[in-house]
Amino acid sequence: MEGGAERGLECQKIMDGKANNNGVNKEIPSCCLKARASVPESDAQCHSTVVSGWFSEPRSSSGKTGKQLYYNNPMWPGEAHSIKVEDILFQEKSLYQEVLVFQSSNYGKVLVLDGIVQLTEKDECAYQEMIAHLPLCSIVSPKNVLVVGGGDGGVLREISRHTSVEHIDICEIDEMVIDVSKKFFPELALGFEDPRVNLHVGDAVEFLRNSPKGKYDAIIVDSSDPVGPAQELVEKPFFETLARALRPGGVLCNMAESMWLHTHLIEDMMSICRETFKGSVHYAWTSVPTYPSGVIGFLLCSTEGPPVDFLNPINPIEKIEGATQHRRELRFYNSEVHTAAFVLPSFLKQKVSSLRDSASTNGV
Numbered sequence: 454m455e456g457g458a459e460r461g462l463e464c465q466k467i468m469d470g471k472a473n474n475n476g477v478n479k480e481i482p483s484c485c486l487k488a489r490a491s492v493p494e495s496d497a498q499c500h501s502t503v504v505s506g507w508f509s510e511p512r513s514s515s516g517k518t519g520k521q522l523y524y525n526n527p528m529w530p531g532e533a534h535s536i537k538v539e540d541i542l543f544q545e546k547s548l549y550q551e552v553l554v555f556q557s558s559n560y561g562k563v564l565v566l567d568g569i570v571q572l573t574e575k576d577e578c579a580y581q582e583m584i585a586h587l588p589l590c591s592i593v594s595p596k597n598v599l600v601v602g603g604g605d606g607g608v609l610r611e612i613s614r615h616t617s618v619e620h621i622d623i624c625e626i627d628e629m630v631i632d633v634s635k636k637f638f639p640e641l642a643l644g645f646e647d648p649r650v651n652l653h654v655g656d657a658v659e660f661l662r663n664s665p666k667g668k669y670d671a672i673i674v675d676s677s678d679p680v681g682p683a684q685e686l687v688e689k690p691f692f693e694t695l696a697r698a699l700r701p702g703g704v705l706c707n708m709a710e711s712m713w714l715h716t717h718l719i720e721d722m723m724s725i726c727r728e729t730f731k732g733s734v735h736y737a738w739t740s741v742p743t744y745p746s747g748v749i750g751f752l753l754c755s756t757e758g759p760p761v762d763f764l765n766p767i768n769p770i771e772k773i774e775g776a777t778q779h780r781r782e783l784r785f786y787n788s789e790v791h792t793a794a795f796v797l798p799s800f801l802k803q804k805v806s807s808l809r810d811s812a813s814t815n816g817v
């Protein structure tokens with residue numbers, strides 16, 4: 454697809470009630486409904502817009518008058534982050550979401566789902582390395598690992614560094630994300646080449662329901678934000694399903710948004726997890742410049758059983774043979790960064806510790 458000036462996307466047609474996919478009218482996605490609720494109906498749009506060579510997340514719109522700007526993604530009201538676009542490489546609607554890949558000026562290729570940046574070639578290392586190694590370096594000899602989401606393959610690439618791992622399941626709902634990653638992001642999609650990987654395309658909730666109790670040593674939830682298809686991935690029933698699929702003393706690492714923007718969501722998730730996981734529950738964070746507010750967090754939980762000390766990795770990456778160089782060298786994660794990731798600024802520490810005081814766990 455050629456690059457260029459103004460592109461209003463399919464969502465506007467959905468908002469106008471004119472959308473169809475091969476002649477079939479599609480249901481309005483929940484993010485569009487939320488967007489429509491927050492601005493005048495005629496001006497509401499959602500999903501990606503590239504205006505005059507700039508991509509703006511959550512999305513910008515000139516509205517009817519051409520004068521106003523709306524930044525109305527429900528996850529980041531009132532702000533937007535822009536990345537300069539050199540060329541649009543792919544732009545299509547999958548069964549679940551709008552998929553966009555563009556070449557940026559400063560961050561390499563960028564993958565965007567429903568108008569939200571998922572990764573850029575320049576800074577993806579921080580997210581993928583942290584979400585994989587924080588849990589896997591916190592337990593001895595992980596063998597069975599499940600990835601929920603993660604269709605770009607980056608988390609698989611990182612899990613592959615762990616020689617103790619024997620079996621990796623990945624459950625991704627959107628096949629287009631996998632195909633697009635194989636075509637445009639080979640450095641991530643190489644994760645799928647590992648023979649230990651078993652790909653399941655489908656709904657993770659369904660997949661987990663059918664998984665044997667206690668099957669996994671570790672589960673990594675690399676989801677998109679909780680609007681649209683990922684909504685139920687931050688609700689209690691989902692966490693209960695995850696806990697059931699973990700062995701005693703097994704670990705979960707769940708994408709957990711920005712401490713600057715989503716303090717309440719983080720508190721809610723932590724409080725649900727303290728009720729659900731009877732081991733330890735911690736929040737860690739890292740810097741990803743192209744995510745809103747420049748940071749992203751992870752919720753680390755363990756089930757009842759052998760205690761897990763997340764803060765001091767018992768299975769340090771530096772001691773795993775070949776791990777720091779496997780397929781490509783580690784660019785961000787090391788054991789010092791691991792421990793530092795759990796150091797919280799005062800405003801969050803206070804909220805998290807008041808939650809801890811009101812829960813009883815056997816965790817560290």
Ligand code: SPD
Binds near residue numbers: 606677708745
């Ligand atoms: N706000 C963006 C959160 C993105 C989480 N998923 C990223 C997928 C990378 N494997």
